[in-house]
Amino acid sequence: MKSFAYSRATSNAQALEAARARGTQFLAGGTNLVDLMKYQVEQPVTLVDINHLALTEISQIDGGGISIGAMVRNSDLANHPLVRTNYPLLSQALLSGASPQLRNMASTGGNLMQRTRCYYFNDISFSACNKRAPGSGCAALEGYNRIHAILGQTDKGPTSGETCIATHPSDMCVAMAALQATVEVEGRGGRRTIPFAEFHRLPGNDPSRDTTLREGELITAVTLPSAKFAKNAFYLKARDRNSYAFALISVAAGLEMEGTTIRSAGLAMGGVAHKPWRIPEAEKALAGQLASPENFAHAADILLHGAHGYEHNRFKIELAKQGVVRALTVAAQGTSEVA
């Protein structure tokens, strides 16, 4: 990897000050960033190590809900009693991702910043990648696109500077989208709160940007609203091996039940788009309805409306439909049923 300067921040203010310099990136768990530096996909001038910031607490917040410090490790988050009891969807999603070793290092904030696994992004010998080299085109569109997006992608042909069919690889974020989390960030101008649905972005006309985070901003926490889906939640992940594989498709399904009727729902998909894929209309369509295969299939149709596949990933459309129905079915049966 290219040489870089390293500094360690011991306060948020110090981190933000250090981040003023061009080419600075924060170093959290490093489980993705360091790999990308080795591949020379990322070439930061300076790394500001934020592992020593006081962002490691999980705490209950007024009015219900919890706040998760940005440096809480994925393992700690998945196994925290509050999360296991009240947010099993998040716990399941976290534990379905990566390996124990990686989860021990990976942080909550870092997971939000995880970059795509698109082969063409991760290998600099491919010249065309609008995400890595803006304006260069998209090699994935007519390449091997089995792991790529079927929803929300920008497809203006392989030579367009806007085309991108990359997916967001996180499992954690899919659950957080379904739970309607919010992201707390701090910049030199102060603090702000970003609704989860607005944190990650679709490629639009600028695939190089994964999120709406501004230059120099630091993620400090993720907050979850009071738990509604503690009893009826399921994270389904279809993948090519039984552990340590990214999702072909994944579904986070949370239901608030009254007998056999759905009071409210949280629903999002992973592995299908440039961001966790959530369509509030699909959740609304479930509210007040019976937990039935027909209603689940209807929600799946809304979620997958407009899905468009390519040579190698068309299967994802049907796999995702089946996955949504299955995840909602298991969620409706109750979290305790999930072994």
Add this chain to the structure above:
Amino acid sequence: MSIAQDQEQASKPFKQLDHRYEGIAKVTGKARYAAEFSESFSKTELVYAFLVRATIPSGSVKSIDSATASRAPGVLAVITPFNAPKLSQGPPQPPARRNLTLLQDANISYNGQPIAVVIGQSLNEAKVAAAMLKISYALQPAKLQWEKRLSEARWPKNPGKEPAGNHRGDIDAAFAKAAVTVDNTYITPIQFHNPMETHATIAWWQGDKLTVYDATQYISGVKMSLAKAMNIPVDNVRVIDPLVGGGFGSKGSMWSHVPLCAMAAKVVNRPVKLSLDREQMFGPVGARPSTINHIRLAAAHDGTLLGIQHDTVMNASVLEDFVEHAEGPAKNLYQSGASSVSAKVVEANLGISTFMRAPGEAPGTAVLEIALDELAEKLKMDPIELRLKNYAETDPSHEGRPWSSKHLRECYSKGSEEFGWASRNMTPGQRSDGKWLIGHGMATATYPANRSAAQATVRLLPGGRMYVASGTQDLGTGTYTIMAQQAAAGLGLDPKMVEVKLGDSTLPKAPVSGGSQSSASVLPAIQDATTQLKLKLIDLAVNDAASPMHGLQAADCDVKEGRLISKSQPAKSDGLVELIARNKNQPVEAQGQAEPSEAKDAMSTQSWGAVFAEVAVDPHTHMVKVRRIVGVYDIGVLLNEKTGLNQLMGGMTWGISFATHEDGIVDASTGRIVNASLAEYHVPVNADVGVLDVSVIGIPDLKFNPVGSRGIGEIGITGTAAAIANAIYNATGKRVREYPITPDKLLAG
């Protein structure tokens, strides 16, 4: 030959080591691999080379501007096709013949081919400088997407040992009179070896003498090939590799990076280390080619096979033909009225294909054994019954010549009993466990037993210790362990008392550790050496006035449990410890050698096995979980329980990988391997591997070699993939004929 007769000939039981000879060194981190040596030169002298690879599939390097890179911190040299020392590269040599790319011209034959070497004080400095090279290419149209160009399939230029086409009987007549037929196409993907230890070389010159530490399965092969490449006398090269971190065939050949490392060492006049990155393991050091297999089976109503036809087509590099004989098992696995096989290649701008664990038999059984399952279903016959109906009592591929030993029947019966095959539901999709669909499948495993000439040295040392040496390799397979056992057995000593040396080309010569032949080749050489040693010791004793054996006839003497004894006067004996002590503690040494007997052409030597798999398929995610596999093998004597069963188990695990995971993906327009990392190129993780139940029949094959053992390096991977594929069909009713069997294929199936 009956089992009883075989058992009668069995050699006496030998003492096994309970633990791997080098096990403690490995688990304590003391074991060192090729890239970890440095004591032969000062540590500060060692510098690092990084391989720069082409990013286009076909054409040439027009220019490389290395001005910036050369000035980068720590950079010592940049070697390109335009400044590389000229070598007189000789023709490739068997068995590790390879057309190397050594910067002698600017041609590019595949994406990922070495085109430059950067040498730096540190690896990272070399790597960073490599990225600063300004390379311009002259592109030529590339031959890619070989699977869409099957009409270009041609006979291989150099098919190797086996002819590429082979016909026996009248195949058309067989199909004309068949009651039941199977006619399908089966596909296996490109696979990359990925041993834990990536390829690595340390090279340094002392005058015109070259020493290399090299991760290789064949030290004397590297010695010969490297001498030829560098145009120096063979005896000027020494190759050292005491431990190999897996090879799987990838390290059976010397690839371009080895002479390039020697070249770099010459250019900078320093010892140089060149260690491949994980992503560099995908292309420049071989792969198993993809095979497209058209298989036709013709059978009578009672299941008698009237004909087997297997035509395989595979990708081959424009640099060199390598033939994966996937059609091989169709010739000898079953008795059939007629057989017709062929193997053809389609050229592509890809890296060279090479041997990978069970070359031929791994993909061959993976596809043929699905076809057998399909035939059994059409015949409404139990798959084992079908196989027994067509049991090859003699070798159908060699005019019915006898097998040296074959106990496949026992594998089927032992395996089916241990697995509980009788309770299998023949109708697919009928069994479930909660949400899971459960299926059971089986297949036959097979791999030839090979053997080559080998030499060994043994010494009796003071204190009852022994020394044994042979220029063989230990790939993590247990060579050290079984060498210690064999040496100790010769004098009736405890194998713990034996010191073993291997992995150095100055030692007596041994063959490549490939083709499952190391134990079958090296152990008979050690056995011969210990016989010679015994004679020397007896000679020493009967001529030693202080020995109780003094004056006895040599023919009356033997060695038992560490003592010389008289056969006629049991009271007379002499301890080996005392004998050496009286010899002023001077060790006694003997050489041994062994080679296949002349009788080898009168028989066929082959190992066998039966593999049974239980899978659970999630009908919602279409994910497969292999719950358990039972593998029973007929491999002659099992030399060491721990290392032997471990090796078979490793092969079976790779079978899981073959069936459900591995898939080397070539980018259609650039020829680059897109999933060149272990995050994206999937091999099984613990969660994918259920219970593996491995056992052997254990009947010695003494016609094959005097030790009675056949090699076990490869057979474990054979049969397993098809057993899993057949189990998936039994679970789901979906017949997937293209590996790996991933969720998308089961969704579609």
